[in-house]
Amino acid sequence: MVVRLGLWAAGLGLVAAIAAGPANAQTPKKGGTLVFMIPADSPPSFDGHRETTFATVHATAPFYSVLIRVPPDNPASTTEFVCDLCTEMPKPTDDGKTYTFKIRPDVKWHDGSKLTARDVAASWNRIVFPPSGVTSARVTYYAMVDKIEAPDDNTVVFRLKRATTAFLPALADPFTYIYKKEILDKDQKWYEKNIMGSGPFKFGSYEIGQSIKGVRNPDYYHKGQPYLDAIEGIFADKQSVRVEAIRGDRAAMEFRGMPPSARDQLVKEAGKDVVVQDSDWNCGNIVTYNHKKKPFDDVRVRRALSLAVDHWGGAPALSKIAIVRTPGGIVFPGSPLAATKAELQQIAGFGPDIEKSRAEAKRLLKEAGQENLKFELTNRNVDQPYKFVGTWLIGEWKKIGVNVEQKVVPTGPWFAAMRGGTFDVVVDANCQSVVNPVLDTAKYLPKKVYPESYGDYDDPKSIELYNAMTQETDPAKQRAAMRAYEKHTLDTEAHGIVTPYWYRILVIRSYVKGWKISPSHYLNQDLANVWLDK
Amino acid sequence: MSVITRNGPAGALTDDTLPRKKTALDAVLNFFRRQPLGTAGLAIMLVMFLAAAFANVLTPFDPEENDFQAMMQAPSWTHLLGTDQMGRDIFSRLVYGARTALLVGFSAAFAGGLIGLVLGVASAYFGGWFDLVFQRILDVLMAFPLIILALAVVSVFGTGVFNVILAITIPLIPRCGRVVRASALAVREIPYVDAARALGFGHTRIVLRHMVPNVVGPFLILLSAFVGQAILAEASLSYLGLGVQEPVPAWGLMLQGGAEEYATTAPWIAIFPGLAIVMAVLGISLFGDALRDAIDPKLRDR
Numbered sequence: 001m002v003v004r005l006g007l008w009a010a011g012l013g014l015v016a017a018i019a020a021g022p023a024n025a026q027t028p029k030k031g032g033t034l035v036f037m038i039p040a041d042s043p044p045s046f047d048g049h050r051e052t053t054f055a056t057v058h059a060t061a062p063f064y065s066v067l068i069r070v071p072p073d074n075p076a077s078t079t080e081f082v083c084d085l086c087t088e089m090p091k092p093t094d095d096g097k098t099y100t101f102k103i104r105p106d107v108k109w110h111d112g113s114k115l116t117a118r119d120v121a122a123s124w125n126r127i128v129f130p131p132s133g134v135t136s137a138r139v140t141y142y143a144m145v146d147k148i149e150a151p152d153d154n155t156v157v158f159r160l161k162r163a164t165t166a167f168l169p170a171l172a173d174p175f176t177y178i179y180k181k182e183i184l185d186k187d188q189k190w191y192e193k194n195i196m197g198s199g200p201f202k203f204g205s206y207e208i209g210q211s212i213k214g215v216r217n218p219d220y221y222h223k224g225q226p227y228l229d230a231i232e233g234i235f236a237d238k239q240s241v242r243v244e245a246i247r248g249d250r251a252a253m254e255f256r257g258m259p260p261s262a263r264d265q266l267v268k269e270a271g272k273d274v275v276v277q278d279s280d281w282n283c284g285n286i287v288t289y290n291h292k293k294k295p296f297d298d299v300r301v302r303r304a305l306s307l308a309v310d311h312w313g314g315a316p317a318l319s320k321i322a323i324v325r326t327p328g329g330i331v332f333p334g335s336p337l338a339a340t341k342a343e344l345q346q347i348a349g350f351g352p353d354i355e356k357s358r359a360e361a362k363r364l365l366k367e368a369g370q371e372n373l374k375f376e377l378t379n380r381n382v383d384q385p386y387k388f389v390g391t392w393l394i395g396e397w398k399k400i401g402v403n404v405e406q407k408v409v410p411t412g413p414w415f416a417a418m419r420g421g422t423f424d425v426v427v428d429a430n431c432q433s434v435v436n437p438v439l440d441t442a443k444y445l446p447k448k449v450y451p452e453s454y455g456d457y458d459d460p461k462s463i464e465l466y467n468a469m470t471q472e473t474d475p476a477k478q479r480a481a482m483r484a485y486e487k488h489t490l491d492t493e494a495h496g497i498v499t500p501y502w503y504r505i506l507v508i509r510s511y512v513k514g515w516k517i518s519p520s521h522y523l524n525q526d527l528a529n530v531w532l533d534k
Numbered sequence: 535m536s537v538i539t540r541n542g543p544a545g546a547l548t549d550d551t552l553p554r555k556k557t558a559l560d561a562v563l564n565f566f567r568r569q570p571l572g573t574a575g576l577a578i579m580l581v582m583f584l585a586a587a588f589a590n591v592l593t594p595f596d597p598e599e600n601d602f603q604a605m606m607q608a609p610s611w612t613h614l615l616g617t618d619q620m621g622r623d624i625f626s627r628l629v630y631g632a633r634t635a636l637l638v639g640f641s642a643a644f645a646g647g648l649i650g651l652v653l654g655v656a657s658a659y660f661g662g663w664f665d666l667v668f669q670r671i672l673d674v675l676m677a678f679p680l681i682i683l684a685l686a687v688v689s690v691f692g693t694g695v696f697n698v699i700l701a702i703t704i705p706l707i708p709r710c711g712r713v714v715r716a717s718a719l720a721v722r723e724i725p726y727v728d729a730a731r732a733l734g735f736g737h738t739r740i741v742l743r744h745m746v747p748n749v750v751g752p753f754l755i756l757l758s759a760f761v762g763q764a765i766l767a768e769a770s771l772s773y774l775g776l777g778v779q780e781p782v783p784a785w786g787l788m789l790q791g792g793a794e795e796y797a798t799t800a801p802w803i804a805i806f807p808g809l810a811i812v813m814a815v816l817g818i819s820l821f822g823d824a825l826r827d828a829i830d831p832k833l834r835d836r
Binding site: 240259261262264265313314316317320321381387390391392394395398405406407408409 | 598599600602605619620621692693694775779780781794795796798799
């Protein structure tokens with residue numbers, strides 16, 4: 001009898017344990033402080049509308065709300081968007097030209113006052129139509145917006161000039177913090193040096209070049225969140241410092257990304273105490289030719305250089321040493337608008353037979369009278385992955401007899417060279433946040449319509465193809481239009497080379513739960529759903 | 535008054551009784567015998583020169599060719615010193631890297647030394663306000679450590695072999711100028727300088743023909759030290775990402791690319807370029823010290 005009772009008790013215990021295990025794993029625990037590293041010395045300012053760097057968004061996103069966002073529980077999705085301040089995602093009306101958002105009535109600013117639709121409209125008007133003297137980094141994203149209104153305290157209406165699939169992804173941009181109208185009315189620049197939002201954490205303290213701290217917002221409108229009591233971001237621009245901090249558990253993670261060697265080192269030394277999250281990254285290096293300099297005004301030379309690069313052979317090898325991985329065209333590989341492998345293989349340099357491509361490259365160079373071509377490749381003085389990519393490209397071009405000298409310059413002169421057109425060929429970058437192919441691919445347009453296109457070429461056909469693609473709302477037709485634009489850009493005119501997309505690798509202390517990686521280091525940074533299993 | 539004549543009467547000095555005149559070979563052999571460490575240094579330098587001169591014969595692989603099938607391979611018979619993260623043969627890159635080291639080292643040392651020599655002698659010769667102003671300029675330049683001044687120059691002019699040579703040359707000029715001036719001040723007081731002036735020779739001729747040759751001794755010793763310093767500075771600049779750039783083989787650059795990330799998983803990437811820098815600087819320093827001892831009459835017979 002005793003034995004039977006014992007067995008029964010043991011069995012019950014086992015069942016309870018099995019049942020309790022997953023439940024415990026799923027139930028967030030409250031409390032604790034998340035300490036994370038920010039790979040920068042400090043943000044240039046706190047104003048998300050003005051800045052474009054992750055240093056700002058990593059430091060300040062937990063203090064702010066946004067109108068809509070990528071889903072925090074599925075941030076890898078490239079097509080799904082959910083409300084943050086709104087109550088539900090609206091259906092567009094007026095042939096896709098009007099979006100009406102209802103704003104949650106239960107949102108409070110960190111100073112205790114009520115957030116209304118007028119705050120939302122004021123913030124968005126500042127982003128889309130910045131007043132004189134105010135810098136808004138993403139004005140070009142919202143060229144389709146005609147008007148933003150708040151007819152009452154609970155409603156915000158966006159009226160567009162034309163229907164476009166680019167609008168909602170653009171609206172989910174993580175830098176589009178909602179600021180308090182009353183403060184903006186007094187001083188449009190107040191938010192550059194101060195923080196006051198309605199996000200999951202209230203601003204605690206900031207020490208320049210050291211750290212930024214926040215404490216739990218007890219009035220947060222997503223009930224039950226945030227789970228953490230506090231957050232602390234520590235600024236450290238040196239990778240070795242960040243790796244050491246994670247290894248020694250002085251910090252739980254960083255959010256940008258680290259190279260494979262650092263991942264391997266941490267995994268080897270910390271074992272089960274760390275977990276790895278990785279993802280394709282909506283960032284990539286692109287080779288840009290200066291069309292104003294000979295011989296790069298000759299499409300044969302540009303095509304030859306494109307044909308010499310073995311994307312399929314190089315990407316797997318580079319991925320072992322650099323933060324790059326997936327070959328792709330002008331669209332992020334995870335997007336429905338991205339080229340398939342078969343489609344990519346129709347583009348110069350992506351063909352299945354690299355030797356054949358290189359033979360064609362040599363023929364083109366000979367035909368252009370550039371058999372002994374020499375030039376300077378300007379690159380940014382950043383190891384990962386710029387210098388790795390640059391060195392790889394030089395090796396590839398050498399295989400068709402082209403001699404290239406790499407000129408590595410700091411970030412400032414790198415931008416200056418691109419903007420001033422004082423380069424032969426440059427390792428440029430196209431790094432975006434929300435996957436929004438329609439806007440992301442504007443980088444390949446001529447400079448006169450997209451100022452950050454540094455090739456300095458005029459190409460009316462390119463603009464025509466791009467416009468056709470952006471104005472198409474049928475997914476299948478838009479995809480076909482994107483292929484035509486891509487083929488024209490990378491193959492027919494060979495305006496540039498898209499090198500393998502970056503690959504985001506994060507090593508996280510295993511007690512950090514709830515946070516999921518996304519294709520951008522700008523996304524999913526409010527940390528409301530993060531909890532510590534300690 | 536007695537006159538000593540050759541083949542004279544008994545008791546006079548003859549060829550047999552005169553000490554045999556030392557030949558250059560004697561001097562070299564004497565150097566080898568008396569300066570074993572300096573000889574070792576010279577041997578290291580010779581190895582470097584031979585490696586640089588015959589790099590294309592000695593190396594089994596193209597030092598700049600990426601080979602993704604051979605990434606981070608440990609030393610083997612195929613790759614004597616292993617391969618780096620891009621699959622490049624480290625031995626081949628080290629041998630070719632000697633070219634970069636010697637090119638930068640000797641160019642910067644000679645350029646800096648020669649300019650410093652002329653300016654230092656001129657400063658001593660002219661004296662007065664020229665000497666005063668020139669020495670204050672040297673004071674300012676010498677207030678900066680060599681590598682800091684080189685960093686400043688490279689940040690203005692940019693990277694690349696020529697700019698690195700320029701960046702290292704500039705800090706070497708005052709170092710040479712100051713030492714040479716001290717020697718030249720003594721030479722200036724010797725009557726033949728006054729004699730040359732009295733004969734109506736121009737300043738340029740007096741400085742270059744009559745003063746410079748008389749300060750060459752300390753200058754040569756200085757020069758050997760400069761070569762070592764310049765090689766070390768080049769390696770430092772490359773390590774900091776401000777020297778020559780990939781894929782050019784250079785020892786400091788090899789350290790920069792591999793040492794930091796693969797120190798534990800592929801230590802050979804860092805060890806061999808590090809050793810090459812150590813050996814080169816050690817060799818040149820040993821040779822320079824020995825040369826000083828050999829030339830200095832006070833130390834020559836110890």
